[in-house]
Amino acid sequence: MSADRNNFSFYKEAHGTWYIDLPDYPGPKGDLAMVAGADDMLDYLARGGKRVEVEMSEQPFAGALILELVRMGEPGGGAYYKPVNHSIQSVWLCDVTLFALQKFPEMIYFRAIE
Structure with a gap:
C-alpha cells in the first residue's frame, strides 16, 4: 500500500x-473470509x-479510523491490530x-465510503 489511498469492497x-x-x-474463497474482529469492524462500517x-x-486522512499493528500472528500467520479509540479491542487480518496491500502496515487508516 503506497501513500495513495486504496479502495476495497466487502x-x-x-x-x-x-x-x-x-x-x-488465486486462492480459495475461504481465504477471503473476514473473521476475528474484522467482521465486527465491517458490521460497524x-x-x-x-x-x-x-x-x-x-x-x-480526514475522517479515518485507525488500526495499529500489535503483533504478527503465529503460527497461523496474519497480523493482529488494535483499533485506536474504538470499542472493538482486536482485529486479526489474515x-x-x-495480496491486497503487499505488506502488514504499522498503521492502517480507513473509513467507509458513503
Missing part, C-alpha cells in the same frame, strides 16, 4: 460471513448493510492482506 453473505471482494486472488466500500491508506 460483502456479507446470507449466513453472516463477510468477505473481501478480490476477483484476482456497514451500519447494518450487506456491502461496504472501504478506503484505506498508510497515511492519515495473509490475504499481503
Whole structure:
C-alpha cells in the first residue's frame, strides 16, 4: 500500500460471513473470509448493510479510523491490530492482506465510503 489511498469492497453473505471482494486472488474463497474482529469492524462500517466500500491508506486522512499493528500472528500467520479509540479491542487480518496491500502496515487508516 503506497501513500495513495486504496479502495476495497466487502460483502456479507446470507449466513453472516463477510468477505473481501478480490476477483484476482488465486486462492480459495475461504481465504477471503473476514473473521476475528474484522467482521465486527465491517458490521460497524456497514451500519447494518450487506456491502461496504472501504478506503484505506498508510497515511492519515480526514475522517479515518485507525488500526495499529500489535503483533504478527503465529503460527497461523496474519497480523493482529488494535483499533485506536474504538470499542472493538482486536482485529486479526489474515495473509490475504499481503495480496491486497503487499505488506502488514504499522498503521492502517480507513473509513467507509458513503
